[in-house]
Amino acid sequence: MSEALISVRSLCKWYGAWCALDHVSLEVRAGSCTVLCGPSGSGKSTLLRCLNGLEEWEAGDVIIGGCPVARRARDLRRLRREVGMVFQSFNLFPHLDALANVTIAPRVVGRQRRADAERAGMALLARVGLADQARKxxxxLSGGQQQRVAIARALAMAPRALLFDEPTSALDPESIKEVLDIMVELAESGTTMVVVTHEMGFARHVAHNVIFMDRGRIVEAADPASFFKAPASERARAFLGEIGATPVA
Amino acid sequence: MSAGTLSGPSIPRRLARQTGSLLAVTIRHPFSLLVSLVLLYAAWIVGEGVVSWGIVHATFLAEDRSSCDPAGACWAFIVNRLPQFAFGFYPEQERWRALLVVLAPPSLMLLAVVPEFRGRRVIMVTGFGLYPFLAFMLLAGGLPGLPEVSTEKWGGLTLTMIVGMSAFVLSFPLAIVLALARTSGLPALRLVAAGFIEFWRGLPLVAILFMSVIMLPLFLPPDVEAPRLSLALAGITFYSASYLAEVVRGGLQGIGRGQYEAAGALGFGFWNMQGYVVMPQALRSVVPAIVNTAIALFKDTTYVMVVGLFDLLNIVVAGLSDAHWVGLAAEGYIFVGVIYWTICFGMSRMSARFEQRDKPNRPAENTLGMSR
Known part of the structure; x- marks a missing residue:
């Protein structure tokens, strides 16, 4: 496939004495879907949040589309338009209806005209199956519907990559499927995605790369077939056993 | 619309149901019946006296005190002096200007209560936002067709309106900036904002008014002459901004980190984030406290009398010492009280409407009292 869209080089981050990220390096190719997994506290969410500058780090580089992520506010804003984010707790704007949630960034940040933004917004809501909920x-909305609106909102800025921070962890099983279906569709249509999730089914069937992290380090990076079939490290094996995703023979 | 069909028949029916249930509660027990009768009797005694004094035996038209019926209120005092109470010493042939200044705020408030129509929000925001400037220009004159009228001649309800409204409108943006500075990540900014707020909030308004009118001119260049009204207005604005800033800060504290992160992740800059995501939520959540502050501020404008400005209260008090109308304090203060109460009640109704309409989960059908 094509060259790396996101590359992370030797990223280090500390919370006081706690080393949250320990020389993490990573490449994400354009059009690929990467799943970050690992036990809680392993640094996967922290790593994800570094990719669009929501977290600061102490050493190392994050390079997106050839440009290093700078700490200057204006550069950071430009970067963030290129990288969309979907949060565990949705973080929709509660005072705006679904359509306005989707259109606000194109209108305010992207300076699109209202009519244009709304036409594009309705198309995005239709893509996540919520065209009839636009004015709610x-x-x-239910949790699953909210998360789908949040995905549409992230897509509205036409980002080059989408980051998902445990997008289904706050949802009931039925809603999880709604949201995963959308994510599968996105991955299959060639969206560059980095996903922190415990949904091993998604990782196994959709991801191109699976990255297993523990204690701030990348322990294992592999394609899903080999990762699930025969995890190389003892820790990954233990983790998969714990969450019930036993290696298939 | 479903809201229309719900509101039409339901209000009288609801009223009937409520009076019915009230009656049922009242006569259910002998004791509650007794209490009700006692209260009714007390209401009769008080109400009968008020109606008899204030309406039945009252005199509305008279030339002076001696032609008033001594058994009732002498409203003729108010009627004769109404133009002065409303407009102060504003020249008679120019009073239409003052009338516009007095009527604009209630009309804008009325606009807030009528059913939704396109562009209402824009009209209200620009109306309130431009009011201090337009009202000042209209009253001061000095433009072709508008002869100049010195601020010393402004008074009565006109002055109360312009001081109260201007102080509130001008302090609002200042309060937002102060609240943002006080919650900012920059220590210097926090310190300046906290210092400003604590300084103005910690002083009695009377002291602020004295300071701004007597001491501020000492710091101005000698050839600059600021009218007392502007100096007093500046003082009240800072005072009110420091209170409002804390109210706004309270609203800001209710906004979760996720909102900032979501807006940041979409590429919002600081001011866009505040304007489109944070402030709409923060301000909406503190509407009752904002209106509370506005009502308190409106009544506090009566303190301008200490620096010799003739607001509504002061001009009525001054009128009480007129030899033709001596001894009518009760009528004067009741009149002033009713005016202030009406305006404050109007503000309170306006805020209730805002709260109803802007409920985050907007249960449009339920705001009318229909049960789910």
Whole structure:
């Protein structure tokens, strides 16, 4: 496939004495889907949040599309338009209806005209299957619907990559499927995605790369077939055993 | 719309149901019946006296005190002096200007209560936002067709309106900036904002008014002459901004980190984030406290009397010493009280409407009292 869209070089981050990221290096090719997994506290969410500058780090580089992620606010804003983010707790804007949630960034940040933004916004809501809910406020939507609106909102800025931070962890099983279906569709249509998740089914069937982290380090990076079939490290084996994703023979 | 069909028949029916249940509660027990009768009797005694004094035996038209019926209120005092109470010493042929200044705020408030229509929000925001400037220009004149009128001649309800409204409108943006500075990540900014707020909030308004009118001119260049009204207005604005800033800060504290992160991840800059994501939520959540502050501020404008400005209260008090109308304090203060109460009640109704309409989960059908 094509060259790396995101590359992380020797990234280090400390919370006081706790080393959250320990010389993490990583490449994400354009159009690929990468799943980050690992036990809680392993640094996977921290790593993800570094990719769009939501977290600061002490050493190392994050390079997106050839440009290093700078700490200057203006550069950071430009970067963030290129990288969309979907949060565990949705973080929809509660005072805006679904369509306005999707259109606000194109209108305010992208300076699009209202009519254009709304036409594009309705198309995105249709893509996540929520065209009929456009005028509802987040509080009137189910969790799964809210997360789908959040995905549409992230897509509205036409980002070059999408980051998912445990997008299904706050959802009931039925809603999880709604959201995963959208994510599968996105991955299959060639969206560059980095996903922190415990949904091993998604990792196994959809991801191109699986990265297993523990204690701030990347322990294992492999394609899903070999990772699930025969994890190389003892820790990955233990982790898969714990969450019930036993290696298939 | 479903809201229309719900509101039409349901209100009288609801009223009937409520009076019915009230009656049922009242006569259910002998004791509650007794209490109700006692209260009714007390209401009769008080109400009968008020109606008899204030309406039945009251005199509305008279030339002076002596032609008033001594058994009732002498409202003729108010009627005769109404133009002065409303407009102060504003020249008679120019009073239409003052009338516009007095009527604009209630009309804008009325706009807030009528059913939704396109562009209402824009009209209200620009109306309130431009009011201090337009009202000042209209009253001061000096433009072709508008002869100049010195601020010393402004008074009565006109002055109360312009001081109260201007102080509130001008302090609002200042309060937002102060609240943002006080919650900012920059220590210097936090310190300046906290210092400003604590300074103005910690002083009695009377002291602020004295300071701004007497001491501020000492710091101005000698050839600059600021009218007392502007100096007093500046003082009240800072005072009110420091209170409002804390209210806004309270609203800011209710906004979760996720909102900032979501807006940041979409590429919002600081001011866009505040304007489109943070402030709409923060301000909406503190509407009751904002209106509370506005009402308190409106009543506090009566303190301008200590620096010799003739607001509504002061001009009525001054009128009480007129030899033709001596001894009518009760009528004067009741009149002033009713005016202030009406305006404050109007503000409170306006805020209730805002709260209803802007509930985050917007249960449009339920705000009318229909049960789910």
């Amino acid at each position: 406020l987040p509080a009137d």
